[in-house]
Amino acid sequence: MHASFQALTDALVPSVQEANGFPYTDMGVHDYIIYALDHYVSVQQQLHHFTIPLSYPTAIMLDAAATQLVMTHQAQAYSQSLFPGGRMFSCLSREDRIRTLSALENLEVDLYLLPSPFQNNAGMVKHVTDALNRFSMFGYYSEWSAYGSTRLCPPEDRCLEWFPLSWQQVGYPGVSLGYRDFRGFLITMAEVKT
Amino acid sequence: MKIDADVIVIGAGAGGPVVAKELGESGINVLVLEAGPWYGNKKWPEPNKNRGVAKESSDPGDLDGSLYRQQITRLENDMDDLVSGKFRWGAADRRRAPWYRNVPDRSLLWQSSGIGGGTLHYYANSLRAFPEAIDNEWPINYDDLVPYYEKVEATLPVEFAPTTTKEALFYYGAEKAGFSLNKTLDVTTSGYRPQPNAILPPNEHLMDPNYSMEEISHMEGCTLSGHCGQGCPYGPTLEKMAKRSTTVSYVPLAMKTGNVSFRPNTFVTKVLTEFNASGNQRATGVRIRDTWTGEMEELRANVVVMAGGVIETPRLWLNSDLPYNPWVGRGLTNHYFDLITGTFDEETLMEVVGSRTTNPFVGHTSGARLDYPGLGMIENIGESPGLSAMQVFGFSQFGYNSLHHDGSDMWDQRGRLVGSELANAMEGYSRTLTLSAITDDEVAFHNRVELDPHIQDEHGAVPRVHYEPTKKSKERREQLNKIATDILQQAGANSVHRADMPANYYIHLQSTMRMGHVVDPSCEAYQVERLYVADNSADNNSLGGPNPTLTTQALAARTAELLAAKYF
Numbered sequence: 001m002h003a004s005f006q007a008l009t010d011a012l013v014p015s016v017q018e019a020n021g022f023p024y025t026d027m028g029v030h031d032y033i034i035y036a037l038d039h040y041v042s043v044q045q046q047l048h049h050f051t052i053p054l055s056y057p058t059a060i061m062l063d064a065a066a067t068q069l070v071m072t073h074q075a076q077a078y079s080q081s082l083f084p085g086g087r088m089f090s091c092l093s094r095e096d097r098i099r100t101l102s103a104l105e106n107l108e109v110d111l112y113l114l115p116s117p118f119q120n121n122a123g124m125v126k127h128v129t130d131a132l133n134r135f136s137m138f139g140y141y142s143e144w145s146a147y148g149s150t151r152l153c154p155p156e157d158r159c160l161e162w163f164p165l166s167w168q169q170v171g172y173p174g175v176s177l178g179y180r181d182f183r184g185f186l187i188t189m190a191e192v193k194t
Numbered sequence: 195m196k197i198d199a200d201v202i203v204i205g206a207g208a209g210g211p212v213v214a215k216e217l218g219e220s221g222i223n224v225l226v227l228e229a230g231p232w233y234g235n236k237k238w239p240e241p242n243k244n245r246g247v248a249k250e251s252s253d254p255g256d257l258d259g260s261l262y263r264q265q266i267t268r269l270e271n272d273m274d275d276l277v278s279g280k281f282r283w284g285a286a287d288r289r290r291a292p293w294y295r296n297v298p299d300r301s302l303l304w305q306s307s308g309i310g311g312g313t314l315h316y317y318a319n320s321l322r323a324f325p326e327a328i329d330n331e332w333p334i335n336y337d338d339l340v341p342y343y344e345k346v347e348a349t350l351p352v353e354f355a356p357t358t359t360k361e362a363l364f365y366y367g368a369e370k371a372g373f374s375l376n377k378t379l380d381v382t383t384s385g386y387r388p389q390p391n392a393i394l395p396p397n398e399h400l401m402d403p404n405y406s407m408e409e410i411s412h413m414e415g416c417t418l419s420g421h422c423g424q425g426c427p428y429g430p431t432l433e434k435m436a437k438r439s440t441t442v443s444y445v446p447l448a449m450k451t452g453n454v455s456f457r458p459n460t461f462v463t464k465v466l467t468e469f470n471a472s473g474n475q476r477a478t479g480v481r482i483r484d485t486w487t488g489e490m491e492e493l494r495a496n497v498v499v500m501a502g503g504v505i506e507t508p509r510l511w512l513n514s515d516l517p518y519n520p521w522v523g524r525g526l527t528n529h530y531f532d533l534i535t536g537t538f539d540e541e542t543l544m545e546v547v548g549s550r551t552t553n554p555f556v557g558h559t560s561g562a563r564l565d566y567p568g569l570g571m572i573e574n575i576g577e578s579p580g581l582s583a584m585q586v587f588g589f590s591q592f593g594y595n596s597l598h599h600d601g602s603d604m605w606d607q608r609g610r611l612v613g614s615e616l617a618n619a620m621e622g623y624s625r626t627l628t629l630s631a632i633t634d635d636e637v638a639f640h641n642r643v644e645l646d647p648h649i650q651d652e653h654g655a656v657p658r659v660h661y662e663p664t665k666k667s668k669e670r671r672e673q674l675n676k677i678a679t680d681i682l683q684q685a686g687a688n689s690v691h692r693a694d695m696p697a698n699y700y701i702h703l704q705s706t707m708r709m710g711h712v713v714d715p716s717c718e719a720y721q722v723e724r725l726y727v728a729d730n731s732a733d734n735n736s737l738g739g740p741n742p743t744l745t746t747q748a749l750a751a752r753t754a755e756l757l758a759a760k761y762f
Contacts (some may be wrong), residue, residue: 014617016707032300036277042291044652051291088663095596100613105300108343123298130300130589130696133610141620142580155278155288156242160269170623172555172579175268177407178417178428182396183357186365186388187377189347192354 003086004059005030011097032139062089199225202495209728210501211444218451230307231286234262245486248456252617259432272423299697310441324738336340347390354388358557366686373402391436422559475724504703523713526641527736531632536687537622570739592694631674634739707731714758
């Protein structure tokens with residue numbers, strides 16, 4: 001399952017060279033997506049309050065959709081996965097992985113062949129496929145990766161271990177006490193009220 | 195029957211605390227129930243870790259600015275992660291999943307729990323409605339609202355946003371695109387102006403290098419630190435924090451009356467009613483559930499005010515088996531919008547604003563606007579990198595830029611960017627100006643919040659949200675997109691990107707319990723006596739476009755006055 005999400009973030013977010021000891025070049029963002037999907041939906045059934053883990057069925061959905069694209073010659077598969085342990089989705093080129101996401105969100109796949117809870121559930125397919133993009137980008141460009149060894153702990157137990165690499169890349173100085181960039185007021189309330 | 199308070203208010207977001215403060219000042223005893231945690235209250239020193247020892251707080255001495263500062267970390271993932279952030283829609287315990295709302299489409303729905311509600315996260319844009327959207331549309335007139343607008347503007351208080359680099363660039367572009375400065379609070383013609391924001395003006399020493407930023411951040415006034423959406427804990431005390439979330443403005447004022455208690459971690463699952471001698475149904479109280487323990491209680495009051503927001507208020511009505519009304523949950527309006535981002539080169543910026551960067555993260559997150567009655571509005575947005583990337587380059591109904599050709603020469607790129615394309619775009623982050631083109635969304639009966647027939651959570655049937663903008667709303671968005679693009683090009687943008695946001699991006703939701711349909715002009719339900727609404731859901735329409743918070747607060751002040759006169 002991890003391989004599918006590594007293949008996903010590899011296609012979506014910029015690659016970085018070995019950073020802060022992370023073994024993969026997405027700064028660990030695939031783990032962020034798995035955490036988010038597994039803590040996304042909770043329901044009540046009789047005595048039980050369930051949180052429904054969505055990462056496993058989502059990985060199966062990506063592989064099922066990739067297989068459909070390969071079978072219909074819309075995508076070409078490498079003979080083996082580019083990520084250890086991966087299935088069909090991770091055997092595709094980056095562009096074909098994007099094509100697979102696009103086919104899913106446009107419902108250009110046989111929805112019957114998708115795993116529950118996605119089977120014949122267009123709203124869920126569109127929602128989660130889209131969320132994969134949002135999660136990837138928020139995971140990558142927020143401070144999440146800099147929680148380092150605590151990044152997968154419950155939120156209250158995380159602490160920043162270094163300055164986020166992605167913030168450095170884009171020139172964001174991080175949380176600020178303030179900036180001396182006051183250029184005056186164009187108008188004031190007092191002026192408008194008189 | 196023994197009562198627990200004269201008035202119970204459900205929800206401590208933008209509207210609820212205003213009702214509480216006004217009633218408290220009239221000597222009426224109020225209990226405000228809030229589903230989420232309380233940041234900045236000594237009774238809950240670790241509000242996300244444990245339930246604390248107290249159930250409620252009414253003593254202003256419990257409020258603590260340094261605790262607030264420690265909890266509001268201003269980190270975008272810690273505060274605004276939709277799954278586990280402190281401002282998410284969910285229980286105080288962040289190990290748990292958020293509360294589920296079924297939006298079966300590409301969607302992103304901003305809704306916050308906690309004392310302060312959506313105002314914890316908001317940019318503090320405090321706009322009056324466009325008069326033309328109220329007069330002859332609502333059952334009341336714009337002039338009826340003005341005294342209450344004035345009262346709330348003075349109380350928060352509201353001041354026009356200061357200019358920083360990104361606002362200067364916006365004004366330059368708007369001027370060159372043929373618009374002029376609109377010096378008013380009551381907008382009847384198109385033009386640009388600073389945002390009237392509920393943010394204290396910068397401290398007079400902000401530009402004085404003899405004062406360190408650390409010192410200034412403990413003084414009164416905005417420090418132009420940006421990240422308004424991640425909360426603002428800058429100021430000398432809790433009630434003097436620069437961004438005027440209700441948790442630092444109306445909540446302390448309500449507590450000071452000596453008549454108001456707030457109870458966090460309390461989810462209302464049912465409005466209780468009975469029939470009086472004349473056969474009319476009236477509200478008598480609420481059923482609540484403690485979010486930490488699951489314990490349930492019934493609380494009684496003479497009047498109940500629903501202020502849980504545009505999703506939860508109709509959900510609560512429907513889950514309470516209150517009388518059928520075809521408009522409950524219907525007529526949902528949204529700030530249906532798009533994001534247009536211009537990236538500038540250093541030379542142009544030097545020439546226009548005398549700086550090599552725009553640094554979008556500096557100053558009020560949204561400090562400048564263009565009003566356009568009949569279409570809506572355009573606002574600048576300077577979010578942090580994670581939120582920027584997610585919204586601008588990660589969320590689109592167009593799909594992936596790399597798979598499509600736009601067919602239009604108006605935008606250099608459109609839709610989602612991935613991989614190296616994304617890296618290149620984000621490399622220009624510090625030289626961008628992002629504009630949101632927000633429509634005056636037309637009310638349509640088909641847009642709705644309803645109960646999901648299959649899914650329940652611990653509070654009952656979950657809400658299912660359906661929204662498809664009307665043809666008119668779509669046309670308005672396209673026109674605003676053209677204007678926003680023109681402003682960026684006139685300002686000298688080197689390249690322009692259009693996000694082409696999906697319709698189901700929900701901000702500033704309104705009008706699911708519309709005045710004139712579900713509630714009367716005093717915001718009391720037509721079908722249930724002593725039951726009022728004091729959130730965005732009572733709005734009859736989307737105000738012509740402007741952000742709804744100030745109107746909700748003005749209406750809430752008015753509702754409190756009318757409610758007190760009728761029942762106390």
